[in-house]
Amino acid sequence: MFKLVTLALAYLAFASAQTGYTDWFDSTGTVVPTPYPTPGGTNVDRECGGDLSNLWLDVVVVVDNSKGMTNEGITEIAANIVTVFGNGTKIGNQYSDPRSTRLGIVTYNKQATIVADLNLLQSIDDLYQTIFSVLNTVSNTDDSFLAKGIGAAESVLQNGRANGVRSNYKRLVVVYASAYKGEGENDPIPVSDRLKSSGVILSTVAFDQDGDESLLAGLAVIASPNYAFTSKDLNLVGELQGVALQSEFSSKYKPPNCFIPANCFCPNLWTQYKANFDDEYSYKYGVCIRAATISSSWTAAKFACQNLAKNGFLATEYDGQKHNFLFRVAQNNTAFTAPYIYHIGLSYVNGGWNWQQPAGYPLKPMSGYSTWNPSYPKSFSSNIGVLEQQFSSDLTVGWQNINAYSVAEYYMCEVASCDTEKYCS
Known part of the structure; x- marks a missing residue:
């Protein structure tokens, strides 16, 4: 009964995901729409x-080659795979640029076969040749045990990381399935949960010929949240590429606001900026935030952020969404206590209020958004730094300009995320 209820709830979540819009629940249990990104005047945060x-x-692609997939279906799956990963992506690891993708291939029916480990394919040509030579006909069995395929993918990922090889790379498993079966040792939930708990992102594609709700619901359970798709999705290529990176979608399709992009993440001890701090699946930005909890002056904090990470700087607040996010970072750090106070990257320089940027880049003038506490800003003569200060018993904070050399408080640092534009070793 529990599994049936779980599958039913998962199907509802899957159906919601297909609309490209996700709800979240606040502390009272009220459904609240996940917000979309908001602009901050002429200043915007990095995507x-x-x-x-x-x-x-x-990446490991796992393909069901049982009879249920059909010869036509498996051929279409082959074309989808090479389209998703063949659009200029450097396949293999024999490049001077470390930004490359290793791709393993697993097929399964009642047993699994590792067609390619993570080191076999070393070019786009290898990808095309292997995919179309292997995924052209189905097997002669009706059995389709998803647990076998996912278990083989787990082995491929583990073996590919031997001796710490590419341990800084994120991992993605994409499953194409025509059936959801399995009890006991063939139950796919334990192995999929094990993968996800180890940081692997798991996406599923249902080869859906007749609207099999149990297939859709089952795959929604094993997939990472909002990453269960169907072969009938009009923009399946864009959806799967969006799993890998928070990419631009054709304006014909509404982009999901729920991606946890595999190739956009933050280093340890940094928190990725997203549209809603309390909703892990809200829109992600290419921005990482870190609260520094040894008190320093504003000027000292500016230099400390530059040293905490390459191209780091005191954090910006271009809009209310970012302002609220930084406050939630402070609230969720036990080093902070009320009244909440922390330096941010705004200062009075060159005759105006400007936001910090990475060292060597021009400052950005404040534009379109401000949230000064009452009676602020004060005289600029020495009070050129800005901090967030809880102004009243209400759990809100606002800006106050202070002496940049003498007022010591905690502070917020910012740096660009690790993604296709920035490799992190």
Whole structure:
């Protein structure tokens, strides 16, 4: 009964994901729409990189080749795979640029076969030749045990990481399935949960010929949230590329606002900026935030952020969404206590209020958004730094300009995310 309820709930979640819009629940249980990105005047926060030619991942595609997939279906799946990963992506690891993608291939029916480990394919030509030579006819069995295929993918990923090889690369498994079967040792949920808990992103594509709701619901359970698709999706290529990176979609299709892009992430100890701090699946930006909890002056904090990460800087607040996110970062850090106070990257320089940027880049003038506390800003003569200060008993903070050399507080740092535009070793 529990599994049936779980599958039913998963199907509802899957159906919601197909609309490209996701709801989340606040602390009272009220359904609240996940917000879309908001502009900040002429200043906007960095988006995740979207250059497929610089995709750097370890990927395993898992394809059901039982009779249920059909010869026509498996051929169409082959074409989909090479379209998703063949759009300029550097396949293999024999490149001077470390931004490349290794791609393994697994087929399964009642057993699994590892067609290619993560080191076999070393070019786009290898990808095309292998995919179309292997995925052209189905097997002679009706059995289709998803757990076998996912288990083989787990082995491919583990073996590909021997001796710490590419341990800084994110991992993605894409499953194409025509059936959802399995109890006991053939139950795919334990192995899929194990993969996801280890940081692997798992996406599924249902080869859906007749609207099999149990297939759709089952695959929604094993997939990472919002990553269960169907072969009938009009923009399946764009959806799968969006799993890998938060890419631009054709204006004909509404982009999902729920991606956790595999190739857009933050280093350890940094938090990725997203549209809603409390919704892990809200829109992600190519921005990472870190709260520094040893008090420093504003000027010292500026230099500290530059040293905490290459091209780091005191954090910006171009709009209310970013302002609220930084406050939630502070609230969720036990080092902070009320009243909440922390330096941000705004200062009075060159005759105006300007936002910090990476060292060597011009500052950005404040534009379109401000949230000064009452009676601020004060005289600029020495009070040129800006911090966030909880002004009242209400859990809100606002800007106050302070002496940039003498007022010591915690501070927020910012740096670009690791993505196709920025490789992180």
